[in-house]
Amino acid sequence: LSSESVKLAATARELLASVRAKRPLIQCVTNFVSMDLVANALHALGASPAMASAPEEANEFAAIANAIVCNIGTLSRDRVECLEAVAGAARAHGKPWVLDPVGVGATRFRGETAQALLRHRPTVIRGNASEIMALARLFGIVVGDENAKPRGVDAVHASEAAEPAALALARMFSCVIIVSGRVDLVTNGALVARVNNGAPVMTRVTAMGCALSGATGAFLAVTGNPFEASVAAVAVFGVAGELAAVSGAGPGTFRVNFLDRLHDLSPDALRTSLKIDVAHARA
Amino acid sequence: LSSESVKLAATARELLASVRAKRPLIQCVTNFVSMDLVANALHALGASPAMASAPEEANEFAAIANAIVCNIGTLSRDRVECLEAVAGAARAHGKPWVLDPVGVGATRFRGETAQALLRHRPTVIRGNASEIMALARLFGIVVGDENAKPRGVDAVHASEAAEPAALALARMFSCVIIVSGRVDLVTNGALVARVNNGAPVMTRVTAMGCALSGATGAFLAVTGNPFEASVAAVAVFGVAGELAAVSGAGPGTFRVNFLDRLHDLSPDALRTSLKIDVAHARA
């Protein structure tokens, strides 16, 4: 499917131009650790973040937002109420939305919250391999090593191990699944794209996954095709990350460079550096 | 009024020296996205931030704080209670305080909260043009394009469009209004100062407006003249921002440079680079 890969890469470039031109408004209910990076990554991409989360405002923000992001990190009872209201409003207003099930599988509280939010039918779910596998197990999908519980919020699995779980979830919920890892995997249940960009230092900077979920919202806002939007977000993050990881850059320097590269990433750099591969999913 | 401009510029330099010498304690109830940048900007300026917000502590902190900042971003019921308690304590203790009505006009919840806080008589209100116009409309002041609702938390108007709203609010509440934008506007209802510094990249970094509200608190703490304090804060932010936006600096690099420049900004750099203009307000 190399022609399909070339097409997806071209679409990623177009969607990046579209985000920059349209400056979509992305409402993010994200965890307290990641708010700064998520908002700055959206600004750097050219989108306009609104970090509002109050149930009292959910309908008014859903009405004006172009896409919505719900992230269950730093969870609390209050936060569950916010997430439920905002996800419900997203669905009621027909706005595309991203679920980031941070740490699902680590605790019962996160599992219950993720299940409750799935009732509002996310457009995209993004997690690391351990989270996607844990999420699948909540719905009775037993895949891969079923005893491997996530350890906190960091993945203990490579993204490849979560491919069967991702496919099953994508089909069960008619959504797109992004599995972040050394190789990022994106599937809509029919196609599986693999993006092999990024850099090891990205795992040493907090909230990079949350920022990718935010960015996915920005791309969802400018196309009706969630699979292409997800691939574009993953591609832009991977290539910007690779360019930001200049020789010897530690995690402090990397984070600064990364925001700069999201801001100035050129279509040419995206074309030259993107390592993408698309295949039909196994039935 | 060019001699008045020269005088205000000289005062800005003196007030910056005074903040650095006195290290005033600034209590900030600011939103969760901006806490890191607000605290770091205050530290870089030479002030001492205290990000305490509990109603249980409001009186004790108001007693020791030299100025107070209330910001309604990432609003929630709990946060309204904090803001009310802290603004009330500021007034009770006679401490100068800044209101930052983030996103007012976007939702009813924010409008009600801003109105409730105005009862405690802020010394300064800082917002972007859309927020200042929306705030004026809440008090029946119809100015400019009354159908232009803010879109989320980013301004859709130039600061000039909000000048009539700013004048009316300054007179109605006997306070100073700062309208942030490409040109920053400061008015006490009698005089209008315009500061034409800064750089476009500042709109691509989250929480820069919140940080300016914080910095305004630091300047309020060292003078009894809120108009001069507000002009000084805007001047220092504008010039530091201009110097930080070195050729090709993306938003990541800009933010780092900006904190460095707040820290090392010299009276000479402020004198040389400040573009300020003062005029009598229309009646």
Added chain:
Amino acid sequence: LSSESVKLAATARELLASVRAKRPLIQCVTNFVSMDLVANALHALGASPAMASAPEEANEFAAIANAIVCNIGTLSRDRVECLEAVAGAARAHGKPWVLDPVGVGATRFRGETAQALLRHRPTVIRGNASEIMALARLFGIVVGDENAKPRGVDAVHASEAAEPAALALARMFSCVIIVSGRVDLVTNGALVARVNNGAPVMTRVTAMGCALSGATGAFLAVTGNPFEASVAAVAVFGVAGELAAVSGAGPGTFRVNFLDRLHDLSPDALRTSLKIDVAHARA
């Protein structure tokens, strides 16, 4: 005790290697200002942060965490409930934990919270001199200048002034006390280590103390000796800070460099630059 100093320095190098090799999971209930820096400092050191704080998850996270950190900054009623649950779970699961009593002494609310948390027997308490002296006063230990109340959250005392308070608290609670300052002081009630590294710019960056509390958790996770763990954390922070404060680095640049240096600090740099001194405590 120069041979003891040499031994502690060697142990610090070994413990740093151990943190990097074992990637311990550190649960942090820290304030909202510091979450970003605490998580990034832990990642840079090679540990895995989990910023979870819900009472609903306290037992599950305490079961998998290798150490736990409780910080009372940006306190609220909800936050007290989280801190109590997490500290209680730490004790119940026998996990080492760090108490950071931010701003204790400034308000009654913080004093009551710190006292309540001490019932769960922290392994280490880290604060600045004013906080450690205020904490001692809460337990009837009158030492030093008893009228010197902290001003907000920044210290008004040198760490040396808090040595009697630190010794008394260490003995009363059988814990280790870290007093941060120009010279950092670590005591278990029998030995007192002084680390004379760091740089003045560190006082102009928010949350550096909170990040040290987080890092102390990472070192506690890899040894059963809390005194050695605390000295190692202080040593690594001091040397990384000194190396990060390159000529002319303002607070923005410093913070970036600091994360880079935590990440790439070599045993050799630690050996060459560490200025440590150990003595028997006065009885």
